Amino acid sequence: MSLEDPVIITCAISGAIANRAQCPAIPYTPEEYAAEAGRIVDEGGVQIHIHARRPDGTPSYEVEDFAAIQGAIVAEVGEQAIINFSTGTVGVAVSKRIAYLEACRPAVAALNMGSLNYAKYSRSRKDFVFKFVFANPFDEIIELLEAMRRLQIKPEHECFDLGHVGSLAPLVDMGLLDAPLHADFVMGVVGGVPASAGNLAAMADNLPAGEHHWGVIGIGREQWMLVAAALTLGGSIRVGVEDNFYLPDGTMARSNGELIAKARQMTTDCGRRSATVEEARGLLGIESRPREAHRA
Numbered sequence: 001m002s003l004e005d006p007v008i009i010t011c012a013i014s015g016a017i018a019n020r021a022q023c024p025a026i027p028y029t030p031e032e033y034a035a036e037a038g039r040i041v042d043e044g045g046v047q048i049h050i051h052a053r054r055p056d057g058t059p060s061y062e063v064e065d066f067a068a069i070q071g072a073i074v075a076e077v078g079e080q081a082i083i084n085f086s087t088g089t090v091g092v093a094v095s096k097r098i099a100y101l102e103a104c105r106p107a108v109a110a111l112n113m114g115s116l117n118y119a120k121y122s123r124s125r126k127d128f129v130f131k132f133v134f135a136n137p138f139d140e141i142i143e144l145l146e147a148m149r150r151l152q153i154k155p156e157h158e159c160f161d162l163g164h165v166g167s168l169a170p171l172v173d174m175g176l177l178d179a180p181l182h183a184d185f186v187m188g189v190v191g192g193v194p195a196s197a198g199n200l201a202a203m204a205d206n207l208p209a210g211e212h213h214w215g216v217i218g219i220g221r222e223q224w225m226l227v228a229a230a231l232t233l234g235g236s237i238r239v240g241v242e243d244n245f246y247l248p249d250g251t252m253a254r255s256n257g258e259l260i261a262k263a264r265q266m267t268t269d270c271g272r273r274s275a276t277v278e279e280a281r282g283l284l285g286i287e288s289r290p291r292e293a294h295r296a
Helices: 030-042 063-080 094-104 138-151 162-166 168-173 197-205 220-233 256-269 277-284
Strands: 009-012 047-050 082-085 108-112 116-122 127-134 154-159 182-187 213-218 236-239
Touching: 009 256, 030 047, 030 063, 030 256, 047 063, 063 082, 063 094, 082 094, 082 277, 094 138, 108 138, 138 154, 138 168, 154 162, 162 168, 162 197, 182 197, 197 213, 197 220, 213 220, 220 236, 220 256, 236 256
Parallel strands: 009 047, 009 236, 047 082, 082 108, 108 154, 154 182, 182 213, 213 236
Antiparallel strands: 116 127
């Protein structure tokens, strides 16, 4: 990638951990997802990353919830956004995750590239807010990749540390991955790579040889520094209430659209331009074709 490439602006629309008590903008129902998707597209977002929820806000890994949310979003924005499903979770069988990919056939599905201690730490409390082992062994990665290849779904490789980037090379050698790779570097999680421009550059430099697409996922209030770093290094960017509730001035966002609008402004301020959805599909190496809201 280079500074001449347009920037894919992705929105992580909901997440699975936070709730409305923390941020009222988090959508729960399919109708709320659809309304947020409209705001995202209106402000220049071209890819929407989805964790499913039930209407009461609890996380869901059921086909019917993914299908209802996807259907509502497609009805609202049509082909104006690339649909990206999460497959990251703890304690949910790979077969269950493949089931909703098979039923819904999103264009892209996120794939976590390695295991790590996943935590949030509070300096004021001198203690962890939460901590757990986020297990993503190679056997599960390969099983998910094989399913994605069969279903013609583009994997998005979420790398939480430099070693996760290194894990791409053997999968390329095994013939499980085709160029261009689509990698996102997740920074700001305690237990993963520390958030800095230098570490971001190192992760991009360690991608396998070839022309690939990469972006940054900044967690928490360091997100905006990382957005600026990615833009100046030639990468793409992700924002949204899954990753960070706040605008750079500390104001809580009232919608995902406000976060996307700020990301688009920063893109322009850095002398780059945001990608159209057609350009985004080209950069990611995915076909533009009508997709049903769900398949029986």
